[in-house]
Amino acid sequence: MAAEVFWRSTPLEEMSETQWESLCDGCALCCLHKVEDEETEQVYYTSVVCHLLDLENMFCTEYEKRCSLVPQCVKLRPEDVEEFHWLPRTCTYRLIHEGKDIPDWHPLITGRRESVKQAGASVVSWFEVTDDQLAEEDYIDYVIESGGPA
Known part of the structure; x- marks a missing residue:
């Protein structure tokens, strides 16, 4: 019988940094800007992506400095x-x-980072x-309607 995979046997809070980072499928959906309805606190994704994202390779070009370069x-x-309720449904x-279990297209399952793009999940x-x-106040014009990633 095969050994249990770490994501099924180790709680998120107990994972090593390496395990934690490997969970990221590289979809970059979290790199889409979000707007929040101040009254309802509902978070809406926009189709505006961070300028630090390398769209070809699906990684942040300034990963270690991203939070200082992009305060939000x-x-x-x-x-x-x-607090992860705002993350995309497939995160x-x-x-x-x-x-829940991770999707079949996840690199931990396929062994290939490109499987995320091939599955249309990026x-x-x-x-x-x-x-x-564009200006931040214009993000509202790019809200993704129903069926979006959130």
Whole structure:
């Protein structure tokens, strides 16, 4: 019998940094800017993506400095799992927190980072413009209607 995979046997809060980082499927949907309704606190995704994202390779070009370069960037941490409700439905961190398994296209399953794009599960399916091409107050014009990633 095969050994249990770490994401099924180790709680998010107890994962090593290497395990935690490997959960990220590289979809970059969290790199889409979000707007929040101040009255309802509902979070809406936009089709505006961070200018630091390399859309070809699906990684942040300034990963280590991203939070200082983009103040609204959120660093996902194990101690914040209760707040993961705003993450995309397919996000591995959210899925595991909700007691679900990871999708078949996840690189931990396929062994290939490109499987995320091939499955249509990446930001490439959603983005229209980068944030350096418009003013922040215009993000509301790019809200993704029903069926979006959130």
